[in-house]
Amino acid sequence: MAQRGGVDLFSIKGLKSGPTFLFDDQAPFPAVMTAVEEELSRAKGFFRDSPVILHFGGRLLNREEWWALKEVLHREGLLPRYAVAAVPASRELLYKEGLPVREHIPLPAHESKKVQATAVGGSTALYLRRGLRSGQKEVFDGEVVLVGDVNQGAEILAGGDIIVVGTLRGVVHAGYPDNAEAVVIAMNLTPLQLRIGPFIARADENQNHRGSPRPELARVKDERIVIEPYQGKL
Amino acid sequence: MSGRAIVITSGKGGVGKTTATANLGLGLAQHDRKVVLVDGDIGLRNLDIILGLENRIVYHLVDVVRGHCQVRQALVKDKRFPHLSLLPASQIDQKESINPEQMRELATQLKEEFDFVLIDCPAGIEQGFRNAVAGADEAIVITTPDVSPVRDADRVIGLLQHSLGDPQLIINRMATQMVQRGDMLNQQDVLDILAVDLLGIVPEDEEVVVAGNRGSPVVLNEKSRSGQAYGRIVRRMLGEDVPIPELNGHGGLFHRLGKLFSRR
Numbered sequence: 001m002a003q004r005g006g007v008d009l010f011s012i013k014g015l016k017s018g019p020t021f022l023f024d025d026q027a028p029f030p031a032v033m034t035a036v037e038e039e040l041s042r043a044k045g046f047f048r049d050s051p052v053i054l055h056f057g058g059r060l061l062n063r064e065e066w067w068a069l070k071e072v073l074h075r076e077g078l079l080p081r082y083a084v085a086a087v088p089a090s091r092e093l094l095y096k097e098g099l100p101v102r103e104h105i106p107l108p109a110h111e112s113k114k115v116q117a118t119a120v121g122g123s124t125a126l127y128l129r130r131g132l133r134s135g136q137k138e139v140f141d142g143e144v145v146l147v148g149d150v151n152q153g154a155e156i157l158a159g160g161d162i163i164v165v166g167t168l169r170g171v172v173h174a175g176y177p178d179n180a181e182a183v184v185i186a187m188n189l190t191p192l193q194l195r196i197g198p199f200i201a202r203a204d205e206n207q208n209h210r211g212s213p214r215p216e217l218a219r220v221k222d223e224r225i226v227i228e229p230y231q232g233k234l
Numbered sequence: 235m236s237g238r239a240i241v242i243t244s245g246k247g248g249v250g251k252t253t254a255t256a257n258l259g260l261g262l263a264q265h266d267r268k269v270v271l272v273d274g275d276i277g278l279r280n281l282d283i284i285l286g287l288e289n290r291i292v293y294h295l296v297d298v299v300r301g302h303c304q305v306r307q308a309l310v311k312d313k314r315f316p317h318l319s320l321l322p323a324s325q326i327d328q329k330e331s332i333n334p335e336q337m338r339e340l341a342t343q344l345k346e347e348f349d350f351v352l353i354d355c356p357a358g359i360e361q362g363f364r365n366a367v368a369g370a371d372e373a374i375v376i377t378t379p380d381v382s383p384v385r386d387a388d389r390v391i392g393l394l395q396h397s398l399g400d401p402q403l404i405i406n407r408m409a410t411q412m413v414q415r416g417d418m419l420n421q422q423d424v425l426d427i428l429a430v431d432l433l434g435i436v437p438e439d440e441e442v443v444v445a446g447n448r449g450s451p452v453v454l455n456e457k458s459r460s461g462q463a464y465g466r467i468v469r470r471m472l473g474e475d476v477p478i479p480e481l482n483g484h485g486g487l488f489h490r491l492g493k494l495f496s497r498r
Binding site: 131132133134135136149151152153167169 | 385386388389391392393395426427429
């Protein structure tokens, strides 16, 4: 099996979350692709029609590389369920290519050195200790906690809840694509538009309302997004 | 010796980058600093006009980068202050005529000779912006207190943070009466969004337009309010602790434009 300093360039793990393809994130991509071809031909179609997780670690993936890989996966009849990539640009690319993405998933101990993994009660959250400015975007298939402001023109797209310890002015989508149970909490909740699961709410342009900021919670009730004061519990 | 290379940028066009560059440059020269103004807006050069130096240009930035002339030959000395020089942009070339690496080399060379290298950045966030930023060690972001320029300034600050860290902010064209009526963002509204250090506020002033057309920037006019504001900003750039006068009143667009969803 092709290796780099004792690390496999490509390996398949049966994790709790499902069969996971681990791609080495340091070696040149063509070398990794060769290892993928070898390993899959050895597997003799064992994974055909199974949903798999693609784990890219810290690799900065470009579009050509992704297409090359996608072609091989397609040929082998593999169905990518979602991808895991630590690099935001890689996540953005994969997301635009129509694949759900996560920043990390828990790996068995000896692999987790390379990827930051958090597992509390089975869920993963993306913790960001900085604000987002106009033009910046975070995509994450899970909860997002951000300490700072999310400005207008910035975006967060999360599979789960979104919590902003600061002012939320940008557009956020919690529970993407269809989880209406998700909530958005912010210290100061003043977005122009808010999306939860399949629902969209717009700022009321006529309402004249700006008291002192207080923590608020947005959730879906009776097929509508409503905002209520955050009382310290959900 | 190595001077400070500062890029003056905004994202949005028309908020006063070039005017500010000219005024800050002249102001620093008034304090006996050696200053060079680099017009980074290749293809749309204006800085020479605002400074009233258009008729003295022989070579330009692109000539220097291509090795058609020495830097020294392209520098245009100001007619009022011998300490101040301009490196004009080319009017016929494109932003792509130079690259960030060449700008970096040029800035390094200029810093050896000048205390301040002020780079006037073109509008936008494409190649021209990348070139202008590449040569700089610090950044000053200019915005007017309006929603769109502030949004674009926010975008630019986000882009700058990777390379130059947090920039300083100048709020230009603050119209006190409009703020008081609640028709314009106030200083605090702008700072809440952008969350960077405020270098100064320049009031709305017709004199700026007149001065630009005459090629004699307002900082030279001690009676003008905007000229005085630039004077204070220059002293802050030199490390003096000069308070920023409140141009505010107590209005602010956000107080009137309360927003949001129906609340229960």
